[in-house]
Amino acid sequence: NAGVTQTPKFRVLKTGQSMTLLCAQDMNHEYMYWYRQDPGMGLRLIHYSVGEGTTAKGEVPDGYNVSRLKKQNFLLGLESAAPSQTSVYFCASSYALRGRQPQHFGDGTRLSIL
Amino acid sequence: AQTVTQSQPEMSVQEAETVTLSCTYDTSENNYYLFWYKQPPSRQMILVIRQEAYKQQNATENRFSVNFQKAAKSFSLKISDSQLGDTAMYFCASSGSARQLTFGSGTQLTVLP
Numbered sequence: 001n002a003g004v005t006q007t008p009k010f011r012v013l014k015t016g017q018s019m020t021l022l023c024a025q026d027m028n029h030e031y032m033y034w035y036r037q038d039p040g041m042g043l044r045l046i047h048y049s050v051g052e053g054t055t056a057k058g059e060v061p062d063g064y065n066v067s068r069l070k071k072q073n074f075l076l077g078l079e080s081a082a083p084s085q086t087s088v089y090f091c092a093s094s095y096a097l098r099g100r101q102p103q104h105f106g107d108g109t110r111l112s113i114l
Numbered sequence: 115a116q117t118v119t120q121s122q123p124e125m126s127v128q129e130a131e132t133v134t135l136s137c138t139y140d141t142s143e144n145n146y147y148l149f150w151y152k153q154p155p156s157r158q159m160i161l162v163i164r165q166e167a168y169k170q171q172n173a174t175e176n177r178f179s180v181n182f183q184k185a186a187k188s189f190s191l192k193i194s195d196s197q198l199g200d201t202a203m204y205f206c207a208s209s210g211s212a213r214q215l216t217f218g219s220g221t222q223l224t225v226l227p
Contacts, residue, residue, distance in 0.1 A: 033214070042118070042205050042217025043159075058214055090159060092215075102149065103215060105159035 002026055006091050006106035013081045013113050021076040021109050023091030031094050032074040033058075033103065034066060036087040043090060049074055081113045116141045116208050120218035127196045128226050134181075135191045135221045137206030143167075147209045148182070148189045153220075154202040162204070165189065196225045 007022040023032065030051050035043035035058075045058030049068040063085060065077045074093075078085060088110050092103040117140045127133035139148065150162040165173045165182050172180050177197075181190045193200055206218040 035215075040219060042207070042219050043215070044217070045214040048214065088157065092159075102161045102164060108157045 004091055004093055004104050004106040006089075006109050008109060009107065010110050011112070013078075013111065015081060015083060015113060017081050018077070018079050019081065020078075021089055021091075021111075023074045023076070023093075023106060024072055025074075025091075025093040025104070026072065027093060027104065028071070029093035029095055029104070030071075032068065033092045033094075034064070034074065034076045035090045035092065036060065037090060037108070038087050046076065046089075083113045085111065086113045087111060116143070116146075116216040118206050118208050118216050118218040120206055120221050122221045123219070124222045124224070126224040126226055127193075129196055129198060131196055132192060132194045133196055133223065135193075135204055135206075135223065137189045137191070137218055139187050139189060139206070139208050139216075141187075141208060148180075149207045149209065149215070150178070150180070150189075150191045151205045151207060151217075152200075152202045153205065154199075159205075163191065193223075198225050198227060201225045 004025045033048040034046040037043045044060050047066040049055045052071045055066045067075045088108045090108050091106040094103045119138045146167045148165045152160045152162045163175045163178050177194045179192045203220045203222050205220045207215045209215050
Protein backbone atom coordinates (compact mmCIF):
# COMPACT_ATOMS: atom_id res chain seq x y z
CA ASN A 1 0.00 0.00 0.00
CA ALA A 2 1.20 3.48 -0.84
CA GLY A 3 -0.66 5.12 2.06
CA VAL A 4 -1.07 8.86 1.46
CA THR A 5 0.50 10.21 -1.73
CA GLN A 6 0.91 13.91 -2.48
CA THR A 7 1.55 15.33 -5.93
CA PRO A 8 3.72 17.29 -6.70
CA LYS A 9 6.55 17.18 -4.13
CA PHE A 10 7.96 20.59 -5.09
CA ARG A 11 6.60 23.53 -7.01
CA VAL A 12 7.57 27.14 -7.66
CA LEU A 13 4.87 29.58 -8.69
CA LYS A 14 4.72 33.24 -9.57
CA THR A 15 2.37 35.54 -7.68
CA GLY A 16 -1.11 35.34 -9.17
CA GLN A 17 -0.73 31.90 -10.73
CA SER A 18 -3.07 29.09 -9.82
CA MET A 19 -2.40 25.46 -9.08
CA THR A 20 -3.88 22.34 -7.54
CA LEU A 21 -2.25 19.98 -5.08
CA LEU A 22 -3.45 16.39 -5.22
CA CYS A 23 -3.74 14.04 -2.27
CA ALA A 24 -4.58 10.38 -2.81
CA GLN A 25 -5.04 7.68 -0.16
CA ASP A 26 -5.54 3.97 -0.64
CA MET A 27 -6.63 3.05 2.90
CA ASN A 28 -10.35 3.65 2.36
CA HIS A 29 -10.29 6.42 4.96
CA GLU A 30 -13.40 8.55 5.33
CA TYR A 31 -11.63 11.64 6.61
CA MET A 32 -9.00 13.74 4.92
CA TYR A 33 -7.18 16.94 5.86
CA TRP A 34 -4.91 19.61 4.43
CA TYR A 35 -2.37 21.32 6.70
CA ARG A 36 0.34 23.89 6.13
CA GLN A 37 3.62 24.05 8.01
CA ASP A 38 5.55 27.29 8.33
CA PRO A 39 9.00 27.73 9.93
CA GLY A 40 8.87 27.77 13.72
CA MET A 41 5.27 26.66 13.80
CA GLY A 42 3.39 23.43 13.99
CA LEU A 43 1.00 22.26 11.35
CA ARG A 44 -2.18 24.29 10.94
CA LEU A 45 -5.38 22.94 9.45
CA ILE A 46 -6.54 24.56 6.21
CA HIS A 47 -9.58 22.48 5.22
CA TYR A 48 -10.85 19.01 5.92
CA SER A 49 -13.40 16.54 4.60
CA VAL A 50 -15.53 14.03 6.46
CA GLY A 51 -16.55 12.17 3.33
CA GLU A 52 -16.99 12.21 -0.40
CA GLY A 53 -18.63 15.44 -1.53
CA THR A 54 -18.22 17.23 1.81
CA THR A 55 -15.63 19.80 2.93
CA ALA A 56 -15.22 22.20 5.83
CA LYS A 57 -12.95 25.08 6.82
CA GLY A 58 -10.14 24.69 9.27
CA GLU A 59 -8.03 27.24 11.10
CA VAL A 60 -6.47 29.01 8.08
CA PRO A 61 -8.78 28.54 5.04
CA ASP A 62 -8.44 31.94 3.34
CA GLY A 63 -6.98 31.82 -0.17
CA TYR A 64 -7.59 28.08 -0.59
CA ASN A 65 -10.35 25.91 -1.98
CA VAL A 66 -10.79 22.16 -1.78
CA SER A 67 -12.79 19.42 -3.42
CA ARG A 68 -13.51 15.79 -2.56
CA LEU A 69 -15.20 14.34 -5.63
CA LYS A 70 -13.88 10.85 -4.96
CA LYS A 71 -13.38 9.23 -1.58
CA GLN A 72 -9.72 8.53 -2.21
CA ASN A 73 -8.77 12.01 -3.44
CA PHE A 74 -8.66 15.41 -1.77
CA LEU A 75 -7.60 18.40 -3.87
CA LEU A 76 -6.27 21.70 -2.56
CA GLY A 77 -6.47 24.66 -4.90
CA LEU A 78 -4.79 28.06 -4.89
CA GLU A 79 -6.72 30.34 -7.24
CA SER A 80 -4.30 33.29 -7.11
CA ALA A 81 -1.07 32.41 -5.33
CA ALA A 82 0.46 34.91 -2.90
CA PRO A 83 3.94 34.94 -1.31
CA SER A 84 2.28 34.37 2.09
CA GLN A 85 1.25 30.95 0.83
CA THR A 86 4.85 29.82 0.57
CA SER A 87 4.87 26.82 2.87
CA VAL A 88 5.08 23.07 3.15
CA TYR A 89 1.69 21.45 2.67
CA PHE A 90 0.72 18.15 4.23
CA CYS A 91 -2.23 15.96 3.48
CA ALA A 92 -3.50 13.44 6.03
CA SER A 93 -6.26 10.89 6.30
CA SER A 94 -7.89 8.84 9.03
CA TYR A 95 -10.80 6.53 9.80
CA ALA A 96 -12.21 8.69 12.54
CA LEU A 97 -12.29 12.39 13.30
CA ARG A 98 -12.06 12.16 17.04
CA GLY A 99 -8.62 10.70 17.30
CA ARG A 100 -9.47 7.11 17.97
CA GLN A 101 -7.32 6.33 14.98
CA PRO A 102 -4.25 8.40 14.19
CA GLN A 103 -3.95 10.51 11.12
CA HIS A 104 -1.67 9.17 8.40
CA PHE A 105 0.36 11.85 6.66
CA GLY A 106 1.76 12.27 3.18
CA ASP A 107 5.36 13.32 2.64
CA GLY A 108 4.50 16.96 2.04
CA THR A 109 4.65 19.42 -0.85
CA ARG A 110 7.09 22.31 -0.72
CA LEU A 111 5.51 25.28 -2.44
CA SER A 112 7.33 28.54 -3.12
CA ILE A 113 5.54 31.63 -4.39
CA LEU A 114 7.78 34.27 -5.95
CA ALA B 115 -10.61 26.11 20.89
CA GLN B 116 -7.62 24.00 21.80
CA THR B 117 -4.08 25.23 22.31
CA VAL B 118 -0.88 23.24 22.59
CA THR B 119 2.34 24.71 23.95
CA GLN B 120 5.84 23.34 23.66
CA SER B 121 8.21 25.61 25.54
CA GLN B 122 11.48 23.94 24.52
CA PRO B 123 12.41 24.93 20.93
CA GLU B 124 15.61 22.85 21.03
CA MET B 125 17.03 20.06 23.16
CA SER B 126 20.00 17.74 22.96
CA VAL B 127 20.86 14.46 24.63
CA GLN B 128 23.77 12.09 24.59
CA GLU B 129 23.26 8.77 22.88
CA ALA B 130 21.90 6.08 25.26
CA GLU B 131 20.67 8.64 27.78
CA THR B 132 17.10 9.65 28.63
CA VAL B 133 15.41 12.89 27.65
CA THR B 134 11.99 14.37 28.42
CA LEU B 135 10.13 16.74 26.11
CA SER B 136 7.46 18.95 27.64
CA CYS B 137 4.01 19.78 26.38
CA THR B 138 1.06 21.56 27.92
CA TYR B 139 -2.36 21.93 26.42
CA ASP B 140 -5.64 23.62 27.04
CA THR B 141 -9.02 22.27 26.07
CA SER B 142 -12.62 22.54 27.13
CA GLU B 143 -13.35 19.02 25.91
CA ASN B 144 -13.94 16.13 28.28
CA ASN B 145 -13.06 13.48 25.74
CA TYR B 146 -9.90 14.15 23.78
CA TYR B 147 -6.75 12.48 22.55
CA LEU B 148 -3.12 13.52 22.73
CA PHE B 149 -0.33 12.58 20.36
CA TRP B 150 3.38 12.93 19.86
CA TYR B 151 4.53 13.03 16.24
CA LYS B 152 8.11 12.87 15.05
CA GLN B 153 9.33 14.71 11.95
CA PRO B 154 12.85 13.73 10.83
CA PRO B 155 14.76 15.70 8.17
CA SER B 156 12.93 13.64 5.55
CA ARG B 157 9.87 15.70 6.54
CA GLN B 158 7.63 12.69 7.16
CA MET B 159 5.16 12.97 10.03
CA ILE B 160 5.46 9.79 12.07
CA LEU B 161 3.19 8.93 14.98
CA VAL B 162 5.26 8.15 18.06
CA ILE B 163 2.66 7.60 20.75
CA ARG B 164 -0.99 8.28 21.53
CA GLN B 165 -2.87 8.85 24.80
CA GLU B 166 -6.62 8.76 25.34
CA ALA B 167 -7.60 11.34 27.94
CA TYR B 168 -10.09 9.10 29.72
CA LYS B 169 -7.38 6.50 30.39
CA GLN B 170 -5.33 7.20 33.49
CA GLN B 171 -2.59 4.76 32.57
CA ASN B 172 0.32 6.38 30.75
CA ALA B 173 0.91 5.11 27.23
CA THR B 174 4.14 3.30 26.40
CA GLU B 175 5.65 2.27 23.07
CA ASN B 176 9.01 0.55 23.47
CA ARG B 177 11.54 3.29 24.40
CA PHE B 178 8.88 6.00 24.32
CA SER B 179 6.54 6.76 27.20
CA VAL B 180 4.40 9.64 28.32
CA ASN B 181 3.68 11.31 31.62
CA PHE B 182 0.06 12.38 31.33
CA GLN B 183 -1.08 14.73 34.09
CA LYS B 184 -4.70 15.47 33.23
CA ALA B 185 -5.37 17.97 36.01
CA ALA B 186 -2.26 19.94 35.13
CA LYS B 187 -2.95 19.54 31.39
CA SER B 188 0.55 18.28 30.87
CA PHE B 189 1.67 15.60 28.40
CA SER B 190 5.43 15.04 28.37
CA LEU B 191 7.33 12.53 26.25
CA LYS B 192 10.19 10.50 27.68
CA ILE B 193 12.66 8.85 25.34
CA SER B 194 14.85 6.23 26.96
CA ASP B 195 18.13 4.88 25.59
CA SER B 196 18.24 7.66 22.98
CA GLN B 197 19.46 6.66 19.53
CA LEU B 198 20.93 8.75 16.72
CA GLY B 199 17.83 7.99 14.67
CA ASP B 200 15.71 9.79 17.26
CA THR B 201 17.11 13.11 16.03
CA ALA B 202 14.04 14.93 14.71
CA MET B 203 11.48 17.62 15.35
CA TYR B 204 8.86 16.40 17.83
CA PHE B 205 5.34 17.78 17.81
CA CYS B 206 2.76 17.44 20.52
CA ALA B 207 -0.84 17.51 19.27
CA SER B 208 -4.36 17.28 20.62
CA SER B 209 -7.54 16.07 18.99
CA GLY B 210 -11.05 16.70 20.23
CA SER B 211 -14.56 17.33 19.06
CA ALA B 212 -13.27 20.33 17.10
CA ARG B 213 -12.40 17.74 14.44
CA GLN B 214 -8.83 18.77 13.91
CA LEU B 215 -5.36 18.13 15.20
CA THR B 216 -3.95 21.15 17.00
CA PHE B 217 -0.17 21.11 17.03
CA GLY B 218 2.42 22.73 19.23
CA SER B 219 5.33 24.61 17.67
CA GLY B 220 7.68 21.67 18.05
CA THR B 221 10.90 20.74 19.85
CA GLN B 222 14.02 20.03 17.80
CA LEU B 223 15.79 17.09 19.46
CA THR B 224 19.40 16.30 18.61
CA VAL B 225 20.96 13.07 19.80
CA LEU B 226 24.71 13.46 20.16
CA PRO B 227 27.12 10.56 19.54
